[in-house]
Amino acid sequence: MTTDKLISEIRKKNSFLCVGLDVDLDKIPNFLLEEEDPIFSFNKAIIDATHNYAVAFKPNTAFYEAYGIKGWKSLEKTINYLNQTYPEIFTIADAKRGDIGNTSSRYAKAFFEDLGFDSVTVAPYMGRDSVEPFLEFNNKHTILLALTSNEGAYDFQTKKIEGETVYTQVLKTSKNWKNSENLMYVIGATKAEHLAEVRKIVPNSFLLVPGVGAQGGSLTEVCKYGMTPDISLLVNSSRGIIYASNQLNFAEAAAEEAKNIQLQMKAILDGIR
Numbered sequence: 250m251t252t253d254k255l256i257s258e259i260r261k262k263n264s265f266l267c268v269g270l271d272v273d274l275d276k277i278p279n280f281l282l283e284e285e286d287p288i289f290s291f292n293k294a295i296i297d298a299t300h301n302y303a304v305a306f307k308p309n310t311a312f313y314e315a316y317g318i319k320g321w322k323s324l325e326k327t328i329n330y331l332n333q334t335y336p337e338i339f340t341i342a343d344a345k346r347g348d349i350g351n352t353s354s355r356y357a358k359a360f361f362e363d364l365g366f367d368s369v370t371v372a373p374y375m376g377r378d379s380v381e382p383f384l385e386f387n388n389k390h391t392i393l394l395a396l397t398s399n400e401g402a403y404d405f406q407t408k409k410i411e412g413e414t415v416y417t418q419v420l421k422t423s424k425n426w427k428n429s430e431n432l433m434y435v436i437g438a439t440k441a442e443h444l445a446e447v448r449k450i451v452p453n454s455f456l457l458v459p460g461v462g463a464q465g466g467s468l469t470e471v472c473k474y475g476m477t478p479d480i481s482l483l484v485n486s487s488r489g490i491i492y493a494s495n496q497l498n499f500a501e502a503a504a505e506e507a508k509n510i511q512l513q514m515k516a517i518l519d520g521i522r
């Protein structure tokens with residue numbers, strides 16, 4: 250999907266919500282466990298119920314890899330369902346990959362070509378030649394971890410090297426890589442106070458912002474410091490939406506949560522128009 254198309258979907262739906270499909274068989278409603286593919290049945294119901302309120306869906310591959318081949322099949326069915334039924338939805342494979350060049354090329358092929366995702370999350374730690382293979386794909390997006398939402402972000406990302414934090418160096422350096430227009434960045438919602446600094450370096454790039462909902466980040470703060478005239482934000486919530494209920498009404502409850510966030514987003518967008 251092109252960035253322009255993503256921006257136009259955000260404007261059309263008054264939403265920059267990304268629903269995280271982090272499916273755990275211990276948390277989904279018990280009655281779904283009798284289905285042939287409980288993960289896909291759960292995802293299909295969640296996607297159908299929430300797609301009007303969201304512009305993106307993000308399966309985190311760990312939750313599928315944990316179930317071996319069966320899990321990968323559920324992931325493949327989920328992305329195929331999204332691409333066929335809701336082609337206007339932006340899809341993110343949250344796989345946090347990155348390796349030496351020829352290996353990264355294989356990861357890129359797996360997520361962009363074979364599975365057909367619009368984007369994949371990638372770790373910057375191995376540097377330019379580990380990321381550029383992902384950037385070669387037209388209209389596919391590489392979402393580079395910059396400042397993550399977890400506590401461990403303070404171990405390395407905010408440390409200074411030669412007077413500058415590591416995460417701002419990630420932002421600055423990656424801007425010079427080949428096809429860097431295909432980059433987006435992860436900035437955790439729990440680190441909203443850093444967004445003003447981030448925007449000084451990448452004023453127009455899309456940011457994937459996880460950490461509202463279960464991790465306690467504030468949507469208002471994220472928008473105050475991170476929003477651009479083209480919005481350029483995708484705010485993710487996973488557990489807060491998909492596990493709103495584990496009863497028969499789980500999909501309706503998820504829709505209600507997604508709608509609540511979408512209404513807050515609409516109010517923020519109305520306020521800046």
Ligand SMILES: O=C(O)c1cc(=O)[nH]c(=O)n1[C@@H]1O[C@H](COP(=O)(O)O)[C@@H](O)[C@H]1O
Binds near residue numbers: 370396398485487488
């Ligand atoms: O890359 C990510 O999506 C990510 C980066 C980050 O800094 N923090 C973070 O929580 N995530 C992912 O975003 C999702 C957050 O889930 P919830 O905390 O349940 O909303 C999980 O899939 C995390 O792996």
